[in-house]
Amino acid sequence: MHILSLFSLAAIASVASALSGCGKPIPRYFPAPGQSKTLPLPGTDRTYRIHIPANYNVNNRTAVYFSFSGAGRNATEQEGLSQFSNPQFNPDGIAIYPQTQNGVWLSNPKANTSYPNDLDYTNHLLDYLEENLCVDTGRIYANGKSNGGGFTNVIACNATVGSRFAAFSIVSGAFHNAVNVPGVGFCEPAPRKGGYPFLFFHGTVDQTAPINGNASAGILPVIDILEQWAHFNGCGLDSLWTSNVTTFAHPLVKHVSWACDGRNGIVQFYREGNNGHCWPCTRPNDDYISLGLSKCPMGHYVFNATDYIFDFYSQYRLDV
Numbered sequence: 395m396h397i398l399s400l401f402s403l404a405a406i407a408s409v410a411s412a413l414s415g416c417g418k419p420i421p422r423y424f425p426a427p428g429q430s431k432t433l434p435l436p437g438t439d440r441t442y443r444i445h446i447p448a449n450y451n452v453n454n455r456t457a458v459y460f461s462f463s464g465a466g467r468n469a470t471e472q473e474g475l476s477q478f479s480n481p482q483f484n485p486d487g488i489a490i491y492p493q494t495q496n497g498v499w500l501s502n503p504k505a506n507t508s509y510p511n512d513l514d515y516t517n518h519l520l521d522y523l524e525e526n527l528c529v530d531t532g533r534i535y536a537n538g539k540s541n542g543g544g545f546t547n548v549i550a551c552n553a554t555v556g557s558r559f560a561a562f563s564i565v566s567g568a569f570h571n572a573v574n575v576p577g578v579g580f581c582e583p584a585p586r587k588g589g590y591p592f593l594f595f596h597g598t599v600d601q602t603a604p605i606n607g608n609a610s611a612g613i614l615p616v617i618d619i620l621e622q623w624a625h626f627n628g629c630g631l632d633s634l635w636t637s638n639v640t641t642f643a644h645p646l647v648k649h650v651s652w653a654c655d656g657r658n659g660i661v662q663f664y665r666e667g668n669n670g671h672c673w674p675c676t677r678p679n680d681d682y683i684s685l686g687l688s689k690c691p692m693g694h695y696v697f698n699a700t701d702y703i704f705d706f707y708s709q710y711r712l713d714v
C-alpha cells in the first residue's frame with residue numbers, strides 16, 4: 395500500500411513535468427503581457443515575481459531568465475536592480491525573481507536546509523512555469539546578486555536543478571564556505587556535452603563579499619569559484635586565469651575568458667576596478683544609491699552588466 399502510493403506519486407510527478415503551457419491562454423491570475431506581478435507558488439509557502447514580455451505569444455516557446463536577490467533583499471528590489479524586465483535588455487523573455495524564505499538563500503549558513511529547501515523550490519517553480527506558460531526548456535538561465543549569486547552556484551552544482559539551466563551569471567557573488575550546504579561542500583554538476591557556461595562580475599573594492607574572500611566570515615575568494623567552473627568545463631591545468639586576460643575598452647576593467655575543450659569563453663570574468671558591492675550600471679541604480687560613495691566610490695559604473703549578461707546567454711541553449 396505504502397509502496398503503491400509512492401509509485402503513483404512518482405508517476406504523477408513525471409506526467410506533470412511533461413505538461414506544457416504552449417497553446418494555452420495565460421492563467422488569469424498571471425500578469426498581462428508587458429507587466430509584472432508577485433504571486434504565491436501553489437503547493438508551497440513561497441512567492442515569486444514574474445514579468446511576461448509584451449510580445450508573449452502562447453504558440454512561441456519563450457526563454458526564461460531567473461534573477462535571485464541578495465540576502466535581506468526582495469524580488470521587487472531585484473527586478474529594479476537587474477533590469478531583467480526592461481525590454482531594452484530583455485524584449486522577448488519571461489523574467490522570474492524568486493523570493494527568499496527567510497531573507498537568505500542556500501549557500502548562506504543561515505539558510506533553511508529542510509525539505510522543501512531553495513533547490514526544491516526552484517525545481518518546483520520551473521515545473522510550474524513550464525506547465526502554465528509556453529517555455530523554451532532549452533533557454534532557461536540563472537542569475538543572482540551576492541547571496542543570490544552564491545545560490546546560483548549551488549544550483550549549477552546540483553545535478554537535478556542545474557541541468558535545467560543553459561547558462562549562469564553571477565554579480566558580486568558571496569560564496570560561503572559552508573560544508574553543510576550543497577554547492578560548496580559538494581559540487582556535483584551532471585556531465586553534459588555543452589558544459590556549464592558561467593559569467594562572473596566582481597568589484598575589487600567589495601567590502602561585503604571581498605574579491606579575495608574573507609576567511610573569518612567563511613567567504614571564499616572569487617577565483618576559487620572561477621577555477622572550479624573552468625575545471626568542470628574541462629580546462630584542466632590551463633585554467634590559470636592570469637594566462638588569458640583580454641583587453642577591455644576601459645582601463646579599470648579586466649576581462650578574463652577561458653577556452654575549455656575548444657569552447658571559447660565558456661567561463662568569463664569581469665573584474666571591476668574601483669567598484670564595490672554594486673551591480674554595474676552606467677546610471678546610479680539602487681545599489682549605488684543605498685551603499686553610497688564610501689562603498690561604491692564611482693557612484694555608477696563604466697558598463698551595464700545586464701547588457702553583457704543577455705549577450706552571453708544568447709550564445710547558449712540546451713539541446714532538449
Ligand SMILES: *[C@@H]1O[C@H](CO)[C@@H](O)[C@H](O)[C@H]1NC(C)=O
Binds near residue numbers: 455
Ligand atoms: C518567437 O520568439 C522569438 C524570440 O524568442 C522572436 O524572435 C520571434 O519573433 C517570435 N515569433 C513569433 C511568431 O512570435
Ligand SMILES: *[C@@H]1O[C@H](CO)[C@@H](O)[C@H](O)[C@H]1NC(C)=O
Binds near residue numbers: 432468469470471
Ligand atoms: C521590497 O523592498 C522594498 C524596498 O525595501 C519595499 O518597499 C517593498 O515593500 C518590499 N516588497 C515586499 C513584497 O516585501
Ligand SMILES: *[C@@H]1O[C@H](CO)[C@@H](O)[C@H](O)[C@H]1NC(C)=O
Binds near residue numbers: 496
Ligand atoms: C524550514 O523549512 C521548512 C520547510 O519549508 C519549514 O517547514 C520550516 O518551518 C522552516 N524552518 C524555519 C525555522 O523557518
Ligand SMILES: *[C@@H]1O[C@H](CO)[C@@H](O)[C@H](O)[C@H]1NC(C)=O
Binds near residue numbers: 513517552553555576
Ligand atoms: C538536488 O536538488 C534536488 C531537487 O531539489 C534534490 O532532490 C536533491 O537532493 C539535490 N541533490 C543534492 C546532492 O543536494
Ligand SMILES: *[C@@H]1O[C@H](CO)[C@@H](O)[C@H](O)[C@H]1NC(C)=O
Binds near residue numbers: 601608
Ligand atoms: C571579515 O569578516 C569579519 C567577520 O564578519 C569582519 O569583522 C571583517 O571586517 C571582515 N574583513 C574584511 C577585510 O572584510
Ligand SMILES: *[C@@H]1O[C@H](CO)[C@@H](O)[C@H](O)[C@H]1NC(C)=O
Binds near residue numbers: 633653
Ligand atoms: C588562452 O588564450 C589563447 C589564445 O590567446 C588560447 O589559445 C588558449 O586556449 C587560452 N587558454 C585558456 C585556458 O583559455
Ligand SMILES: *[C@@H]1O[C@H](CO)[C@@H](O)[C@H](O)[C@H]1NC(C)=O
Binds near residue numbers: 477
Ligand atoms: C545602462 O542601462 C541604463 C538603464 O538601466 C540606461 O539608462 C543606460 O543608458 C545604459 N547605458 C548604456 C551605456 O547603454
